[in-house]
Amino acid sequence: MTAQHLTAVLEGRLIVSCQAPPGDPMRETSALVRLALAAVAGGASAIRANEPGVVAAIVDAVDLPVIGLWKDGDTGVYITPTVRHALALVEAGAAVVAADATDRPRPDGSAFAELVTAVHAAGALVMADVSTLAEGVAAAGAGADFVSTTLSGYVPGSPQQPGPDLELVEALAAAVAVPVVAEGRLHTPEQAREALGRGAHSVVVGTAITAPTALTARFVAGLARP
Structure with missing residues (x-):
């Protein structure tokens, strides 16, 4: 799939992230495939998934582009940290790494x-997960096909806030020629819509759709407040 084609497919649309953290009951390939199928049934335009085996299973199950990543570790650069990780995702069928x-x-x-x-x-595209405007500009200059705000709030020096970094979305949209993807702490459809209004080409939502453990814990915590 060319960058031009995928850009057209994703414009103004929702990408659903079907992931689960280590130890979570949903961290099982068949469960994640079913989450992806549910996202397809709900109208998602693409799926974001972690690890080659899960990516391959979702690619086989859905007729949508799959954005693959490989989390290796939990500190520093651990989202698809090396060329080896990236090429394994392409081999698994990811349209975008x-x-x-x-x-x-x-x-x-x-x-x-x-x-x-x-x-x-290897024939695939690249989505750059960044935390700041400078990183996004540099990634676009390095040839990334998409720039995503995924890591804002998770890297020192980026804003620590409960909601999405819409200011970064807006700044990137004004600064780079490649499509900007809003991702990170998007909790509501209204926030997703605002991200598009700020210049996002498309929006990734994960926890608010595909993380029953985290959603349950949020309600439990809310009920416990005095």
Whole structure:
């Protein structure tokens, strides 16, 4: 799928992230595939999924583009940290590889641009997960096909806030020529719609749709308040 085609498919649309953290009852391939199928039935335009095995299973099950990532570890650069991780996702069938494009050092000492070159050579596209405007501009300059606000609030130096970083969405939309994807702490359809109004090309929602454990805990905490 070309960048132009995928850009048209995703414009103004919802991407659903079907993931579960380690130890969660939903972290099982068949469960994540069913979440993806439910997202398709609800009208999603693409699926975002973690790890090659899960990506391959979802690619086989749904007729939508799959954005693949590979979380390896839980500190530093761990979202598709190396070219090896990225190419495994392409092999699994990901149309797009999502990778950390922050300015932190990668575990193998490589540059984000090297990952972009390898993924493009393998026939897939790249979504750069960033936390700041400068990182997004640099990622677009390195050849990323999409820039996503995924890591804002999760990296030191980016705003720590309960809701989405819509200011970053707006700033990126004004600064880069590639599509900007809003992702991170989008809790409501109204926030998703505002992200589009701020210049997002498309929106990724995960926890608010596909994380029953986290949603249950939120209600439990709310009921416990005096």
